[in-house]
Amino acid sequence: MIEYTKELNLLVRPAVEKTYKRLDEENRGYLMGGKMQTVEIMEETLESESNEIALYFAMSRKAEEEGFTEIAQYLKEIAMDEAWHAAEFAMLLGKIKDTASNLETMLEDEIKTEKEKEEAAKVAISEGNDNAFRVFTWSMYGERNHKEGIKKALSKLREKVKSKTTHH
Numbered sequence: 742m743i744e745y746t747k748e749l750n751l752l753v754r755p756a757v758e759k760t761y762k763r764l765d766e767e768n769r770g771y772l773m774g775g776k777m778q779t780v781e782i783m784e785e786t787l788e789s790e791s792n793e794i795a796l797y798f799a800m801s802r803k804a805e806e807e808g809f810t811e812i813a814q815y816l817k818e819i820a821m822d823e824a825w826h827a828a829e830f831a832m833l834l835g836k837i838k839d840t841a842s843n844l845e846t847m848l849e850d851e852i853k854t855e856k857e858k859e860e861a862a863k864v865a866i867s868e869g870n871d872n873a874f875r876v877f878t879w880s881m882y883g884e885r886n887h888k889e890g891i892k893k894a895l896s897k898l899r900e901k902v903k904s905k906t907t908h909h
């Protein structure tokens with residue numbers, strides 16, 4: 742068994758090393774040429790995975806309305822899978838920092854999106870789109886709650902850090 746593995750190793754290693762060398766040269770080529778193909782694809786993937794989360798959640802609700810409880814549950818599970826795929830790419834792309842920084846980033850984001858939803862609701866009502874007005878308004882309150890919640894989380898986190906540093 743050991744002999745066999747050794748032989749196989751000898752047989753396979755040159756091919757593997759050759760492949761690694763080629764990949765390495767190609768990667769260097771991308772970097773030198775400023776071609777960040779992988780990063781671009783990851784950005785696009787993050788977008789498409791994020792879209793899928795929304796679609797699967799909406800489809801799950803539809804399935805529930807139509808009485809397909811099990812399918813609804815499964816679609817929700819897929820939505821969560823897509824969320825984790827998206828999360829992995831967000832991490833790979835360096836969008837995730839330490840918790841304090843993350844909360845600060847998202848606090849700004851929630852403040853911005855709350856205002857954007859308010860503006861969007863105004864546009865919707867002026868165009869007579871009552872359903873869009875309703876959903877923009879509903880999600881505006883959601884963003885407001887997120888904003889307040891993140892503020893609380895941030896001050897809790899800062900208190901904790903403070904008490905840690907003053908104890909020493």
Ligand SMILES: [Fe+2]
Binds near residue numbers: 790793822823826
């Ligand atoms: Fe996915």
Ligand SMILES: [Fe+2]
Binds near residue numbers: 883
């Ligand atoms: Fe939000």
